[in-house]
Amino acid sequence: xxxxxxxxxxxxxxxxxxxxxxxxxxxxxxxxxxxxxxxxxxxxxxxxxxxxxxxxxxxxxxxxxxxxxxxxxxxxxxxxxxxxxxxxxxxxxxxxxxxxxxxxxxxxxxxxxxxxxxxxxxxxxxxxxxxxxxxxxxxxxxxxxxxxxxxxxx
Numbered sequence: 001x002x003x004x005x006x007x008x009x010x011x012x013x014x015x016x017x018x019x020x021x022x023x024x025x026x027x028x029x030x031x032x033x034x035x036x037x038x039x040x041x042x043x044x045x046x047x048x049x050x051x052x053x054x055x056x057x058x059x060x061x062x063x064x065x066x067x068x069x070x071x072x073x074x075x076x077x078x079x080x081x082x083x084x085x086x087x088x089x090x091x092x093x094x095x096x097x098x099x100x101x102x103x104x105x106x107x108x109x110x111x112x113x114x115x116x117x118x119x120x121x122x123x124x125x126x127x128x129x130x131x132x133x134x135x136x137x138x139x140x141x142x143x144x145x146x147x148x149x150x151x152x153x154x
Contacts, residue, residue, distance in 0.1 A: 032058070084139070101125060102118070
């Protein structure tokens with residue numbers, strides 16, 4: 001008489017994970033998490049490990065949004081505008097990654113791990129910028145579909 005409700009809920013969560021990673025947004029978020037983890041390893045191995053904080057924060061934010069979108073909590077908690085929150089997250093992440101990575105690539109002479117982290121950071125900056133662009137297109141399309149009525153009959 002084993003309780004199978006717990007295992008079916010776990011299988012359901014695993015199925016949601018597999019299905020969400022196959023979507024374009026899920027693939028982008030999982031790539032952001034992976035590249036942020038690689039950057040954490042590179043900056044952690046360098047002589048100046050202080051740059052890991054940006055990668056840690058961006059990875060945690062990407063994990064949070066991945067979980068929210070995967071479990072479809074964005075449709076349950078309507079108090080937060082998740083689309084705009086994700087847009088700001090991705091935009092700020094792109095700018096921060098590009099600035100910090102340029103600083104590390106330019107000033108990282110003699111520290112191979114720092115330069116590698118900077119190169120991966122530039123790739124992450126481009127990935128976050130692409131995410132920002134896709135979210136912007138989604139915001140633009142939702143604003144056109146929800147335009148106010150111009151009907152003069154009141």
